[in-house]
Amino acid sequence: MPASPALSLSVALIALVALDAYVLLAGADFGGGVWDLFATGPRRDAQRALVSEAIGPIWEANHVWLILVVVLLFTCFPPAFSGLAIALHIPLTLMLIGIVLRGSAFAFRNYGTAADAPQRRWGRVFAIASVLTPFVLGMCIGAIASGRVGLALQRVGQGAGGRGAVNARESFWALFVAPWLTPFTILVGLMTIALFAFLAAVYLTVEARDSELREDFRMRALAAALAVFVTAFGALLLSPSLAPRMSEGLIASRWALPLHLLTGVAAIGAIGALWTRRWHLARISAAAQVSFILFGWAAAQAPYIVPPNLTLQNTAAPRRTLVLFLVVLLAGAIVLLPSLAYLFRVFKSSEALRAGPGDGLGPH
Template sequence: MTLPEAVLGVMFIGLIAYALFGGADFGAGIWDLLAGGTRRGERRRALIEHSLGPVWEANHVWLILVLVVLWTGFSGAFASVASTLYIPLTIAAFGMIARGAAFAFRKSVTTPGMRRFFGASFALSSLITPYFLGSVVGGVASGRVPPGIAAGDVITSWLNLTSVLGGVLAVLVCGYLAAVFLCADARRAGQLDLAAEFRVRALGAAAATGAAGLGGIFVLRADAPLLFAGLTGRAMVVVLLSALAGLTAIGLLLLRRYVLARVASALAVAAILVGWAVAQYPYILVPELTIADAAAGTSTLMAMLVSLVVGGAILVPALGYLYSLFQRAHPSVPASTPTGGADRTERGRHRGRPGRG
C-alpha cells in the first residue's frame, strides 16, 4: 500500500463511519417525519430524540474528517468535486444547518404551531440532505466529475440516473439503519410495542432497499458502465458479502436479535461502500484522475497520516465511550408501554429469556 492509498484509506474509514452513524441520524429524522400527528407520534418522537439527541452533533465529526483529508491530501480532486457538484453540496449543507437549528429550537418553543414548524423542518431536512449527498456520490462514481475547476456539467453531473439511484438508496439505507438501531433502543427503554413497530419498519425498509438495489443493476449497466464493470468484476466478492450481511440482518430482525442485527446491518452498508472503492480503484475521479496523480507531496501526506493516527487514538475511544454511555436506559424515556397486541407478543417471546440482543 502506498502512502497516498493509506491516507485515502483512513479517509474512507471516516466516510463509512459517517454513513453508519450519520446515516442512522438522518434516518431517525425520516421516521420523525412519519411518526404521526402531534399526540399520536409523541412517544415515537420522544424515543427518537433520546436516541440521537446526545450524539447527533458528534456524527458530523466524520464528515469533517472526510472533507479535511480530501481538501488537504487530494486538493485537485476536492476542487473538482466542489466546483462541479456545488449545487447538491450547497443544498445538503443548508439541509444540515436547517436540520440542526430545527432540532435545537423545537425543544425551546412551547406553542404547538412553532413546535410543528420546527419539527417539520427537522424531518424534511433529514430527508433532503442524504438524498443530495447520495446524488453527489452517484455523480462521482459514474465518472461525471472530470479533473479541473467546474470542468463537469454543473447540472447533469447530479441530475442523472446514477445520481438519482444514489440519492434514493441513501435515503432508504438511512431509514433502514435508523429503524434497526431504534428497535434495540426501544426494547432497552421498555417500550416493546415501539420495538415491534420499528422492527416492521426496518423489514419494510430492507425490502425497499433490496428492490432499489436490484433495479440499480440495470441503471448502472446503462448509465455508468465503468462502475458496473468494476462492481461485477473485481468488487463482486465484496458486493456478495454485502448481500449476505443484509440477508443475515433480516433473519436476525425476524428473530428479534436486535443488537446482532445492528452489527450485520452495519457490515452490509460498509461492504457496499468498500465495493464502490474497489470498483473504481485506482481512480479517485473516474476515469482520468488516479489516486497517485491527485495526491499531495510526501511530506504533507506523512504529516497528515501521523496526525490522523494520533487524533484517532484520542477521538475513537472518546466517541466509543460517548456512544456506550447513551446505550443505557434513561429516565427521560418512559419505561411503561401500552398493553397492545404487539407489546404482548413481544413480551411473550422474551419472557424467561433475558439478555438476548
Template sequence: MSLADLVAAVLFSGVIVYAVFGGADFGSGIWDLTAGGDRRGAPLRRRIDASIGPVWEANHVWLVFVIVFGWTAFPAAFAAVLSTCAVPLGLATVGIVLRGAGFAFRKFSADLAQARLFGAVFATSSLITPFFLGTVAGAVASGRVGLDGGDRWSAWTGPTSLLGGTLAVLTVAFTSAALLAADADRAGEAAVADAFRRRALASGLVAGLVAVAGIAPLRADAPTLADGLVGRGLVEVAVSAVAGLSALGALYRRRYRVARVAAIAAVVTVVAGWGFGQYPWFLVDEVTIAEAAAPASTLWALVVTALLALVVVVPLLVWLLRLVDTGTLDSHA
C-alpha cells in the same frame, strides 16, 4: 500499498463511519416525519429524541474529517468535486444546518404550532440531505466529474446519481430503524420497538429491490464502477448482501441486537465495495488516486494526524456511544 493509497483508505474510512453514524442520524429524522400525528407518533418521537439527543452533533465530526482530509490530500480533484457538485453539496449543507436547528428548537417551542414547524424542518431536512449527498457520490462514480470540472446540473442528475440518492435515503432509513428498534427494546418499550421493526423490514426490503433494479442502469451509465463491483469489490458487495439479509431475518425474529450489528455491517461493506470497485480512480475515468495525491510530505503529515486522532478522538467517541448503548445518557437526552 502506496502512501497515496494509504491516505485514500483513511479518507474513505471516514466516509464509511459517517455513512453509518451520520446515516443513522439522518434516518431517525425520516422516521420522525412518518411517525404519525401528535398523539400516535409521540412515543416514536420520544424514542428518537432519546436515542439521538446525546450524540447527534458528534456524528458530523466525521464529515468535517472527510472534508479537511480530502481537501488536503487530494486538493485539485477534491476541488473539482466541490465545484462541479456545488448545487447538491450546498443543498445538503443547508439541510444539515436546518436539521440541527429544527431538532434543537423543537424542544424549546412555546406552543404546539412551533413544535410542529420545527419538527417538520428537522424531518424534511433529514430526508433531503442524504439524497443530495448520494447524488454527489453518483456523480463521481459515473465519471461525470472531470479534473477541470463538469456540468453543474447534468453531473448530479444522471441515472447513477438518482440511484445513489435513492439508495442513500433507503439505507439510512433502514439502518436507523434497526438501531432505534434495538434501543427501544433495551429500554423496555416493546410497542415502539415493534413499530421500528416494521419500518426496518419495509425499508430494508425496498432498498434491496431498488439495488437489484439499479443493476442495469448502473451498468449502462457507470460501466467502470459496475465492472469494479463484480471485480475488486465483489467480496464486499456479497458480504453486504448477506449482512442485509441477516439483519432482515434477525428483525423478523425480533433479535434486535443481532439485527443492529448486521445492519451496520451491511452499510460498512456496501460503502467499502464502492471504494474497492472504484479503485484506483479518484475521479472515475479521469484521475487516479496516485495522480490526484498531494506531495509525500503532506501525505505523511496527514498520516500522523490520523494516528493522533485514532488515539485521542476515537476512544472518546467509543465511550460516548457506550454510554448511549447502556442507557446511561437517556435521562439527559
C-alpha cells in the same frame, strides 16, 4: 517528494473508514429524521420522542465525521477536492442547506421555546431536511461513480491539472447540472435515504424500551430493507447505460465478488435477525451490510477518486504532507477514540438505554 502508492492508498483507506463512520452514525441520525417524517399510528408521538432522545446527545459528534472526510480530502488529495467542488457545486450547496436546516431545526425544537406550534414546525423542518440531505449526498456519490462528473471536469478544464475557464459553447446545464441529475443518480439518492432509514430503524429496535414501539421499528426496518433492495436493483439495472464504469467495476474488480458475497450475507443476517427478533445481531448485521455496500463502491472505482482521470496517485499531496497527516491522525485518534467510547458508553450502553431518557435539556 511525491507520495508512494502505498502511502496514498493508506490515507485513502482512512478516508473510507471515516466516511463509513459518517454513514453508520450520522446516516442513522438522518434516518431518524426520516422516521420522524413518517411517524404514524397510535404511537406516533412516542416514535418521534424516541428518535429525538436517541440522536440528541450524539448527532453533533457524529456530524464531525463528515468534516473529517472533507479535511482529509483537501489536505491529502487537493485537486480531487477542488474538482468535486467545482463540478458538484449545486448539489453540494443543496446538501449544505439541508445540513444547516436539519441541525438548526433540531436544536430549535429541543432547546428552544416549549410552545406546541413552533415545536411542530421545527420538527417538520428537521424531518424534511433529514430526507433531502441524504438524497443529495447519494446523488453526488452516484454522479462521481458514474464517471460523468469527471468528464464534465475535463471539459471545464480542470481534469488533469491547471486552471481553466468554462468553454463558452458548452451550456451551463451540460456542465454543472446534467452530470449529477440522471435517473441513475436519483436512484442512488433514493437508495441512500432507504439505507439511512434502515440503519435508524434497526438501531431504534435496540433502543426502544417498550415492545410495541420496538415492533413499530421492526416493521419499519423490514420495509426499509425492501426499499434498499428495490432501489439498489434499479440502480444496478440502469448502471450499464448510465454508469458504465461503475457497472464494470462492480463486476470486474478483484474485490467485487467477495464484497458482494459479504454484503449478501450481512443483508440476509440483518433481515433474519429482525425476523427472529434478535435485535443486537440485527444491529451489527445492518451496519456490516451498509459498510460492505460502501466498500463495494470504493473497490469498484479504485484507484479513481473521480473517474475517469483523477486517481489517488495523480492527486495525492506530497509525501511530507501525507506522513504528517498520518501522525496527526494518530495523535488525534488517541484523544478521539476514548472520548467517543465514553460518549457512547454514557448514552448508548445497555444500562444507559435501560435507564431511559436522561435529563436532556428538552422541553418534554
